[in-house]
Amino acid sequence: RFVGKTGDAGRGDIQSRLFKDIQTGNRFQGRRGGKSVMGKQESEKTVTGSDGSGRYERKALIDKLYETQELSREEWIRLIEGRTPELSEYLFEKARAVREREYGKAVYIRGLIECSNYCRNNCYYCGIRRGNQNAQRYRLTADEILSCCENGYSLGFRTFVLQGGEDPAMTDGWVADVIRRIKKEFPDCAVTLSLGEKSEAAYQCLFDAGADRYLLRHETADADHYGKLHPDGLSLAHRMECLRTLKRIGFQTGCGFMVGSPGQTPECLAKDMAFIRELNPQMVGIGPFIPQHDTPFRDERAGAFEETLWLLGLIRLMLPRVLLPATTALGTIHPKGRELGMLAGANVVMPNLSPLGVRKKYLLYDNKICTGDEAAESLNSLKESMKAIGYEVAVGRGDYRL
Numbered sequence: 436r437f438v439g440k441t442g443d444a445g446r447g448d449i450q451s452r453l454f455k456d457i458q459t460g461n462r463f464q465g466r467r468g469g470k471s472v473m474g475k476q477e478s479e480k481t482v483t484g485s486d487g488s489g490r491y492e493r494k495a496l497i498d499k500l501y502e503t504q505e506l507s508r509e510e511w512i513r514l515i516e517g518r519t520p521e522l523s524e525y526l527f528e529k530a531r532a533v534r535e536r537e538y539g540k541a542v543y544i545r546g547l548i549e550c551s552n553y554c555r556n557n558c559y560y561c562g563i564r565r566g567n568q569n570a571q572r573y574r575l576t577a578d579e580i581l582s583c584c585e586n587g588y589s590l591g592f593r594t595f596v597l598q599g600g601e602d603p604a605m606t607d608g609w610v611a612d613v614i615r616r617i618k619k620e621f622p623d624c625a626v627t628l629s630l631g632e633k634s635e636a637a638y639q640c641l642f643d644a645g646a647d648r649y650l651l652r653h654e655t656a657d658a659d660h661y662g663k664l665h666p667d668g669l670s671l672a673h674r675m676e677c678l679r680t681l682k683r684i685g686f687q688t689g690c691g692f693m694v695g696s697p698g699q700t701p702e703c704l705a706k707d708m709a710f711i712r713e714l715n716p717q718m719v720g721i722g723p724f725i726p727q728h729d730t731p732f733r734d735e736r737a738g739a740f741e742e743t744l745w746l747l748g749l750i751r752l753m754l755p756r757v758l759l760p761a762t763t764a765l766g767t768i769h770p771k772g773r774e775l776g777m778l779a780g781a782n783v784v785m786p787n788l789s790p791l792g793v794r795k796k797y798l799l800y801d802n803k804i805c806t807g808d809e810a811a812e813s814l815n816s817l818k819e820s821m822k823a824i825g826y827e828v829a830v831g832r833g834d835y836r837l
């Protein structure tokens with residue numbers, strides 16, 4: 436286990452040591468010695484550019500992004516393709532400076548409650564897809580969700596995220612009732628929903644019931660790529676329409692994508708960045724794609740850890756105030772994923788607050804961490820690990836700074 440000095444004095448050391456570990460390819464041992472997906476990592480790409488190295492040009496692009504929050508499509512592609520350990524360190528320093536300017540050292544926490552793993556969709560990447568006969572399906576009762584909140588509240592959570600598959604049995608009226616109960620019992624808490632695509636009327640009903648935020652990853656902003664990840668019937672156009680509707684209704688809205696999903700190219704990622712900038716969401720969730728053994732993508736390779744960090748840093752520079760989690764998927768492919776995510780520009784973590792009995796069933800991807808330090812009941816070790824890198828878990832709703 437990595438041991439570092441705590442407090443500000445040791446912070447620089449810790450950061451450079453953590454980065455060095457990544458750069459030298461020391462990927463640590465998996466915490467439970469489980470099968471690691473890190474073996475499938477791509478190696479760092481060699482940079483070649485007009486000046487022979489391309490480094491200065493790319494550094495200038497990072498500077499431009501830092502100063503103007505904007506890049507052209509071609510510039511995005513060049514930067515996305517041009518990642519090196521040295522440039523990453525430069526980017527992350529800038530990303531941390533921006534994050535600390537906007538949010539100080541605060542790390543916002545959200546308690547994640549996985550309400551249902553029934554889903555009417557059949558996305559090729561996702562372990563709770565309709566076609567997965569091996570998934571053990573469950574649906575929490577309203578009382579179970581409320582007791583998750585009670586538990587979370589006493590631990591210090593002031594945001595609850597209700598996430599689930601698109602479960603037709605979890606009707607909008609039922610969800611609205613649950614939201615009202617949460618809001619009545621915990622008026623100082625924010626409620627975030629992550630329940631997929633719905634009609635405008637349904638979104639409005641949930642907003643009127645008191646929900647504050649909505650997460651709906653767009654998954655990819657390239658329509659062809661979207662078609663490779665989803666069966667017919669799901670479209671990027673509809674996904675984007677949902678996101679615009681959510682924003683218009685008044686939700687703090689989050690989009691996002693998987694890094695390294697099958698078929699993703701630098702052009703796709705450049706489109707993701709352009710779309711995110713245009714939507715200007717309050718939250719962005721990104722994490723590496725990780726294959727799940729009961730999906731059509733079981734043999735695909737996982738997204739790269741370093742590339743995910745790189746994109747976190749770029750998103751921080753593009754949207755300085757965005758609420759940006761170091762996601763569970765990031766923590767799954769690297770034992771220091773959350774810490775390194777923070778050091779790359781993230782400012783949110785979402786520990787698991789689901790009842791212990793269902794956590795293993797919400798298996799979006801293989802080896803998903805759910806009972807270690809990332810779990811809500813291990814908040815103290817989260818606090819310590821954040822302190823060790825110079826950050827501090829904040830108590831409060833952790834709203835977007837207007």
Ligand code: 5AD
Pocket residue numbers: 560561562651652654692693722723724725726727764799800801
């Ligand atoms: N690997 C990584 N992330 C995944 N998600 C779904 N399946 C996977 C996977 N195999 C992500 C999607 C979805 C979010 C809830 O989880 O981006 O929006």
